[in-house]
Every structure is written in structure tokens, then in C-alpha cells.
Amino acid sequence: MNRNKYYDPADLQDFPNITEDAPTQGNAFFDYYARALEAGALSEREKALIALTVAAVRHCPYCIDAYTTKCLSLGVTREEMMEAVHVGASMSAGDVLAHSTQIRKIIEQKEM
Amino acid sequence: MQRQHQLEHLARTPNAEQFHHKLASPIYARNVSILQLNVGKRCTLSCKHCHVEAGPERWEVMSEETFRACLEVQKRHSVPTLDITGGSPELNPNLEWFINQAAPLTQRIILRSNLQLLAQEDFRHLIDFFAERGVELVVSLPAYTQERTDKQRGQGSFETCVQVMRELNQLGYAQPGSGLALNLVHNPVGAYLPGSQTSLEQEYRRNLEHRWGVRFNRLFALTNSPVGRYLEFLIRSGNFEQYMDSLIQSFNPGAVEDLMCRDTLSVAWDGGLYDCDFNQMLDLPVDHQAPSHIRDFDLQALRRRRIAVGNHCFSCTAGAGSSCQGALETE
Structure with missing residues (x-):
């Protein structure tokens, strides 16, 4: 170490x-x-893709390394991994933009 | 890559971890229930991960004389399983003769193939031949998607495999009650360990059966051993240390008990005897007073032989364990 x-x-x-x-x-x-x-209603493969997306959204380099490798080992393609990360990226962008409704509401309330 | 160079590199593991240090005691064979014959290094493909370093340019092929020595062993001892591998075993001109001679002398014949040759005119008859002799087929297929398989093996290889599998299915392979087994082998195409065999089998089945309409019995997920071309790839790509570290961190003492070398004896194209196909490629013959050529086969000495180990053995003890029959521990 x-x-x-x-x-x-x-x-x-x-x-x-x-x-x-x-x-x-x-x-x-x-x-x-x-x-x-572990596999349940969702397969191990589906859960690995969710974990990879969360890892990228949460900016965790350890988890990104671990879950990229895990996805490869389960036969997940790079296209599938990139699509999953775009889900995370668009959700991140969406949650920022959804907060703009608060901005708009406050503006409406306070502006003359 | 020279054998000596491979062994020297394998000795340089992270934190100087050595396989034999992990063992409570030396490993001994407990029987010879599988005779695995590597009938030649000639192959239709030159896969990047191949520990045999097989390819179309290789000339090493098992001779009729060596096959006869194997048959003599069978006549005397009736080893229950003959496991034929290569290279592409179909390229050995004595293959059909040998299977005909060996079939009455054993309970089970396994043949490992990439199926590519069976789509060619000169080899198509082997499909019927294998079915008639009840030969169990173990087919290497790196991925369940066309794109990834073709990327690894060349354009059209996936479709060829599917086409031959379809013909095998029509003859009864992988059909319930037929007794004709068609199993698949998955090797990671890169510097990582395979995922769970159960999970990979589900994905292979979902894609191959549902999308392509072909059936198989079981999927064996094999860990790549850092030997031959795969070792070269690990070194060249800067992945050697991390890969060895993954194998060492995943060491599973429980897998040692069921290592395939405890029941298998590997015969090289020239009749040399080894504990496994990996030891064969590293030129580590059976050791400790056991006879080292098929013509000197001595069951009593060989079934109690001490196994020759090295750091490449970490690939058989990682996680769920790995063998030519897939994971050693299944869920």
C-alpha cells in the first residue's frame, strides 16, 4: 500500500x-x-451493470475498476456498458435540470 | 515464448507469492480416471489466449505409434475417460482410426473442437462419425454474440459454429435422452477471470437457444492459465502483475482437493506424460519417479505420483476453481 x-x-x-x-x-x-x-429477480449480470452505472455516477474509481472487470467477466459488451453509463449520465443531468423547477418556482414567487 | 523464459516470468509474482507456499502439503494424484491426449498442435486458428500456441503452421502431430501405445494402456487398464484435445484434433490423420479402436476399450470419449473444420467438405463426415460412436463434444466458443466471437476468431466463425451445432442437434446432440453431449467452453478474451459459470451459462443459453435456435448441454467457464500466448499477452499489455494478483487473491484452498490433475494424466503428441496440458506446454513432465512416457505407463506409480506445481497453478485454484470440465465448485 x-x-x-x-x-x-x-x-x-x-x-x-x-x-x-x-x-x-x-x-x-x-x-x-x-x-x-447476488442473483435474484435480477440476474448477476443485470446487477453488475447497475453497479457499474452507480460507480460512474458516484465517481468511485475502485468500483469503476471492479465493476468494469466484473461486467467483462460476465460477458457484458462495451456497447452495453456505455449505454448503461449514458443512463447514469442522463439521470444525473436530469436530476440537476429537475431542480431548475425549484429555481423557476422561487423566481415566480419573488419577482415583481 | 521459450519455456524457460515463461517459468522465470511466472516466478516473479506480486509480493513473491509462490503456489507451493499456499499448500498445506504436496499434492498427490489419487487415480488416473481421465487420459487426456493432446494429439497435435496444428490448428485452424491461432487464438491470442491459446496456452498450446497452436496454429496452422505447427507440425507436431501424434503418430500412429504413440496412438498404439495409448491403446495398449487402454487394453490393460480401461481408463474410464479418453479426452482428446489439440490443436484441432480433426487435423490428425489417425483420429478416426484411433476412435474406432479406442471406443470398445473405454466408457467415454471426449473430443475438444472449435467446430470450424466440420463445416468443410473434407471433414463434414466427422459429424456423423462422432454421433455414431457417441463421442462427447466440448466446443470452445469465446462469446455468445456474433460480434465478439468474430472479432476474436475472424469473420463468419460464429455463424459456422452455429451451423455445425444445428447439424449436431439434428443428429441428437444436446437432445434429452440421446446420450450425446454437446458442451461449450468459455474462456475470457482478456486479462480478467471468468464470471460465475451459472450466470454465463444462462446468458449463453438465452442467446444461443432463443436467438439462434441451437442447443447445448452445459457451459464450462475456464480460467485462462498464464501460459503460452496468454502469458505473452499479459506481459505485453502490462497486465501480468495485476492478473497474477487477481489469481492469488482469489486462491481457494477448497479447490485444491478437486484439482483435475489428481485424476487426469496428460499425454503429449510425442507420448510424454504430464500432470496437465499446462504443465505439458511448460515442459514440466510428471515427476518423482513416475514414468514419463506412455510406453512405460505404470498405473500403480502414476496413480500415486506427486504433482509438479508452479505459479500457473493459481489459475486452477482461483475462485470457484477451474478445470477442463469447468468450475470445480458450482452453485
Whole structure:
């Protein structure tokens, strides 16, 4: 682990060890995480694409690395991954623009 | 890439992790229930991930004399499964003769193929031949989509595969109750491990059965071993360290118990004996006093032999484990 570097890929190896400090919560999280990502009504593949989209929207380099690899390993094509990221990008743009209705409402209320 | 160079590179793993350090004790074979014959390195394709480094220019082909030595072993010991691989086994001129001779001497014959040759006029008769002899087919198909397969293997290769699979289905392959098995093999086309076999099988089935109308029995998801062309690719693309790290981090002690080398003996085109096809390509013969040529086959010594291991073995113990029959642990 490189102590002089943020977002070092090797940091991820330390991730399971976060349970050392708050074991109850940490273990509960990892259990929940595993359950949430396993195949259910949605396939493992569909969940990996959702996770990749969230990773890009949340700007998490660790998750982007992990879920791009996971998608590749499950046979997801690059076109499918890019389409999924566009869903995230358009939703992000949409949620910014949807807030403009608040701006418009306040303007309507306050302007003479 | 020279064998010695490959071994030297494989020794340089992240944090100097060595496979034999991970083992509680040396691995020993427990039987020889599968005789895997690599009948030649000649192949129609030169896949980038091929650990055999097979291709059309290769000249190494199993001779009739070596085949006869294998038949002698079968006559004496009736090894339950003969697993024929290559290269393209169809390119060996003695293949049909050998299968005819071997069929009464074994319970099961598996043949590994990319199906490309079976669409050609000179080889089409093999489709009926395999069905009549009850040969189980294991077909390598890197992806379930036309685009990705063609990108890896060349224009038209996916359609050829589908066309031959359709003919095999018509003869009973992958049809319930026929006893004719048609299994597929998936290898990742890149520097990553395969996803879950169950999940990949669902996707292959959804696409191949529903979209293309072809059936198969099971999908085997294989982890690429860092050997041959695949090792070269990892080094050239700067992925070697990360790939080895992924294999090492995914080491599953539970997979060691069921490693394929414990029940399989690999025979090279020249009759040399190895613990597996990967060891064969790295020129690591069976070790520890076991006979190393098919003409000296000694079941008692070979079924208790100590397995020769190296860092490439991490590919068989990662995650759910990997073997020529797919994942070692399935959901």
C-alpha cells in the first residue's frame, strides 16, 4: 500500500479489513452487500451493470475498476456498458435540470 | 515464448507469492480416471489466449505409434475417460482410426473442437462419425454474440459454429435422452477471470437457444492459465502483475482437493506424460519417479505420483476453481 498516494488500486485489498474497527457494522455491511449483488429477480449480470452505472455516477474509481472487470467477466459488451453509463449520465443531468423547477418556482414567487 | 523464459516470468509474482507456499502439503494424484491426449498442435486458428500456441503452421502431430501405445494402456487398464484435445484434433490423420479402436476399450470419449473444420467438405463426415460412436463434444466458443466471437476468431466463425451445432442437434446432440453431449467452453478474451459459470451459462443459453435456435448441454467457464500466448499477452499489455494478483487473491484452498490433475494424466503428441496440458506446454513432465512416457505407463506409480506445481497453478485454484470440465465448485 502506497501511503503517499490517494486512490491507489492496492487500497482495495484493505477494504475487507474495515471490519476490524467496527466489526458489527462492518460485517453487516459486507453481508448486505453480498446479498444485494447476488442473483435474484435480477440476474448477476443485470446487477453488475447497475453497479457499474452507480460507480460512474458516484465517481468511485475502485468500483469503476471492479465493476468494469466484473461486467467483462460476465460477458457484458462495451456497447452495453456505455449505454448503461449514458443512463447514469442522463439521470444525473436530469436530476440537476429537475431542480431548475425549484429555481423557476422561487423566481415566480419573488419577482415583481 | 521459450519455456524457460515463461517459468522465470511466472516466478516473479506480486509480493513473491509462490503456489507451493499456499499448500498445506504436496499434492498427490489419487487415480488416473481421465487420459487426456493432446494429439497435435496444428490448428485452424491461432487464438491470442491459446496456452498450446497452436496454429496452422505447427507440425507436431501424434503418430500412429504413440496412438498404439495409448491403446495398449487402454487394453490393460480401461481408463474410464479418453479426452482428446489439440490443436484441432480433426487435423490428425489417425483420429478416426484411433476412435474406432479406442471406443470398445473405454466408457467415454471426449473430443475438444472449435467446430470450424466440420463445416468443410473434407471433414463434414466427422459429424456423423462422432454421433455414431457417441463421442462427447466440448466446443470452445469465446462469446455468445456474433460480434465478439468474430472479432476474436475472424469473420463468419460464429455463424459456422452455429451451423455445425444445428447439424449436431439434428443428429441428437444436446437432445434429452440421446446420450450425446454437446458442451461449450468459455474462456475470457482478456486479462480478467471468468464470471460465475451459472450466470454465463444462462446468458449463453438465452442467446444461443432463443436467438439462434441451437442447443447445448452445459457451459464450462475456464480460467485462462498464464501460459503460452496468454502469458505473452499479459506481459505485453502490462497486465501480468495485476492478473497474477487477481489469481492469488482469489486462491481457494477448497479447490485444491478437486484439482483435475489428481485424476487426469496428460499425454503429449510425442507420448510424454504430464500432470496437465499446462504443465505439458511448460515442459514440466510428471515427476518423482513416475514414468514419463506412455510406453512405460505404470498405473500403480502414476496413480500415486506427486504433482509438479508452479505459479500457473493459481489459475486452477482461483475462485470457484477451474478445470477442463469447468468450475470445480458450482452453485
